[in-house]
Amino acid sequence: MKKLIPDVICESVFAIDLDKLKKRDISGLLVDIDNTLVPWGEPEMEGAFVAWVKEVKQKGFKVCLVSNAKKPRAENFATLLDIPAVGLALKPLGRAFRRGMALLNLGPREVAVVGDQLFTDVFGGNRLGIYTILINPLSTNELDSTKILRRIEQRILGKMVKLGHISAKHAQIRQGRE
Numbered sequence: 001m002k003k004l005i006p007d008v009i010c011e012s013v014f015a016i017d018l019d020k021l022k023k024r025d026i027s028g029l030l031v032d033i034d035n036t037l038v039p040w041g042e043p044e045m046e047g048a049f050v051a052w053v054k055e056v057k058q059k060g061f062k063v064c065l066v067s068n069a070k071k072p073r074a075e076n077f078a079t080l081l082d083i084p085a086v087g088l089a090l091k092p093l094g095r096a097f098r099r100g101m102a103l104l105n106l107g108p109r110e111v112a113v114v115g116d117q118l119f120t121d122v123f124g125g126n127r128l129g130i131y132t133i134l135i136n137p138l139s140t141n142e143l144d145s146t147k148i149l150r151r152i153e154q155r156i157l158g159k160m161v162k163l164g165h166i167s168a169k170h171a172q173i174r175q176g177r178e
């Protein structure tokens with residue numbers, strides 16, 4: 001279970017403490033797309049998220065999208081945001097995160113993974129020793145297989161609270177959704 005524990009849980013990308021990341025010498029973000037920056041399957045990214053990526057870049061971070069979505073979807077958003085992307089990433093496999101780090105020219109201690117899923121984003125990042133940030137999914141609309149995984153995620157997060165790995169306050173961020 002250790003590899004499933006996120007370093008931090010945030011309500012959304014907007015709640016990520018960028019100064020705290022800087023203090024940890026993190027200067028790059030490997031960011032998931034679906035349900036992290038865009039509601040799952042939606043073709044457009046809301047302006048607030050585009051602005052967030054811009055702000056992150058202005059603060060001196062390098063950003064790369066790392067998404068299990070098909071390449072054209074990942075590349076469309078990458079073009080919109082003017083950042084690189086690794087599409088069809090097959091997370092939690094390490095390959096895509098390694099590619100993302102290579103594109104940013106940064107190592108595992110210098111980046112953070114940002115995503116909404118324990119089994120892909122958090123597990124994949126932790127396996128490579130990357131700082132992991134779990135956020136609340138933007139939408140409950142997702143693949144049936146993901147819906148099943150969500151129930152398991154909830155149970156695991158509950159267990160993490162019991163064992164003291166994460167705070168109840170943090171786990172609560174995940175409550176109130178199906």
Ligand SMILES: [Mg+2]
Nearest residue numbers: 032034035116
């Ligand atoms: Mg996602």
